[in-house]
Amino acid sequence: MFRKGQTATALLFxxxxxxxxxxxxxxxxxxxxxxxxTDFNLFNDARVIGIKxxxxxxxxxxxxxxxxxxxxxxxLVTVLQTIGSLLxxxxxxxxxxxxxxxxxxxxxxxxxSSVVITLIFLWLFQxxxxxxxxxxQWLTYLxxxxxxLGVMALVQVAQVLFERSRRLPAKWFDPxxxxxxxxxxxxxxxxxxxxxxxxxxxxxxxxxxxxxxxWLSIGGVRVLSMPLLVVVIMNTFTTIPTLMLFFLAxxxxxxxxxxEAADIDGAxxxxxxxxxxxxxxxxxxxxxxxxxxxxxxQMFDQVAVIGSAAPQETLITLAYYVYTNxxxxxxxxxxxxxxxxxxxxxIILLMVxxxxxxxxxxxxx
Numbered sequence: 001m002f003r004k005g006q007t008a009t010a011l012l013f014x015x016x017x018x019x020x021x022x023x024x025x026x027x028x029x030x031x032x033x034x035x036x037x038t039d040f041n042l043f044n045d046a047r048v049i050g051i052k053x054x055x056x057x058x059x060x061x062x063x064x065x066x067x068x069x070x071x072x073x074x075x076l077v078t079v080l081q082t083i084g085s086l087l088x089x090x091x092x093x094x095x096x097x098x099x100x101x102x103x104x105x106x107x108x109x110x111x112x113s114s115v116v117i118t119l120i121f122l123w124l125f126q127x128x129x130x131x132x133x134x135x136x137q138w139l140t141y142l143x144x145x146x147x148x149l150g151v152m153a154l155v156q157v158a159q160v161l162f163e164r165s166r167r168l169p170a171k172w173f174d175p176x177x178x179x180x181x182x183x184x185x186x187x188x189x190x191x192x193x194x195x196x197x198x199x200x201x202x203x204x205x206x207x208x209x210x211x212x213x214x215w216l217s218i219g220g221v222r223v224l225s226m227p228l229l230v231v232v233i234m235n236t237f238t239t240i241p242t243l244m245l246f247f248l249a250x251x252x253x254x255x256x257x258x259x260e261a262a263d264i265d266g267a268x269x270x271x272x273x274x275x276x277x278x279x280x281x282x283x284x285x286x287x288x289x290x291x292x293x294x295x296x297x298q299m300f301d302q303v304a305v306i307g308s309a310a311p312q313e314t315l316i317t318l319a320y321y322v323y324t325n326x327x328x329x330x331x332x333x334x335x336x337x338x339x340x341x342x343x344x345x346x347i348i349l350l351m352v353x354x355x356x357x358x359x360x361x362x363x364x365x
Contacts, residue, residue: 029345036338041331053335054343063340065313066321070344072224073317074296077235081292082285084240089247090277103248110241118305121234125210135206143198144189152178152185211310225314231302239295243288250284251277290352297348318344 011018036053038046057063092103109117124130138145159177163170170177192198210230215222224232254277262272278285300319316324318340325337 032338032341035335036342038335040334040338042334043331049335053333053339056333057336057339057343060336062313062316063318063321066316066318066340068223069225069228069315070297070299070317070319073228073232073235073299074293076224076232077239077296078289078292080232080236081239081243082288084236085243085288086247086278086281086285088240088244089251090273092244093248093251106244107241109238112238114238114301115305117234117238118302121230122211122306122309125230127207127209131210132206132208135208136203139203139206140200143201144193147192147198148185148189151188152181155181155184211306211314213311213314215314225310227306227310227314231299231306231315234302235296235299239292243292246284246288247281250281254280286355289355293351293355294348297344297351318347 035046037048037050038053039049040046088106092099092106096102156172156178159181160170160172160174163177189198211227214226216224216226216229258276258280259272262276267275298319299317300323303315303317303320304323306315322337322341322344325333325340
């Protein structure tokens, strides 16, 4: 039971939030619905014309490309974010030296401005950027690298077989043996290089243009452009730390007795992850996937920052399509932008509904 005046006090404190929601969400959403059925172009009196704006939008090839880009981007990033953040949370949940430092350091990308991150990635992937430079160095020193790896593998196998012949429990990836193998491989590689047997080779600078009109196609259908792939990598890198916090909080609530029982049964780390951690984190996973889907479907800032650095068709998303139609020079087709925004909202609602209907754990209902 509320005491006298308690409701009024609560409403008073909630008023700024409620007014903001009413004005900038419900009112804006209602206006968008209205404009999506009119011929409004920012400079005329809106006149209702029915579903023509929706038909125009659905028939627009740029909208179809934006829809395909958005769906591919959303699915790819959501999968990568969820898996990456879960694995990172599991790694940082272990008691290791410097745990606080690593948790803070790995969270840094999330507190950095997305504009700054985008500019850094533009620098990394430009034609004379760091990525092309590293690939050139890789191709230059590939003979030495392959020699090192080959000798290291041979020495590691020889050491493990020798230790096992002495009935010692040596593993194939034993760290101590691997360190010794690496030192021997390094010495052998340097010796072969001095003798002139192997060495660096002359190669042309790698000159791939990442922000060009290049596509990954399946059956002749353009699925993912190279510029959008760069944005996928960038978005995954910046959002994994944030989602990691949710999984990290969820891991704190898993009873330690479950892992102790798994240890007694002889479960491997992979089995404990798949059969204990993942099932116990289903409610958290539902939340993470939901906010990932909503966030990626509305992706805008990275595309806006890259702008004309890449062909528009390779990067355009639904949110950017709405923006360009709303603020297009001259008579802007705001009705088409509003129709596209409503379609985007319906797609997000449908995806969340399907996920909640078929994939959510009962305990998260």
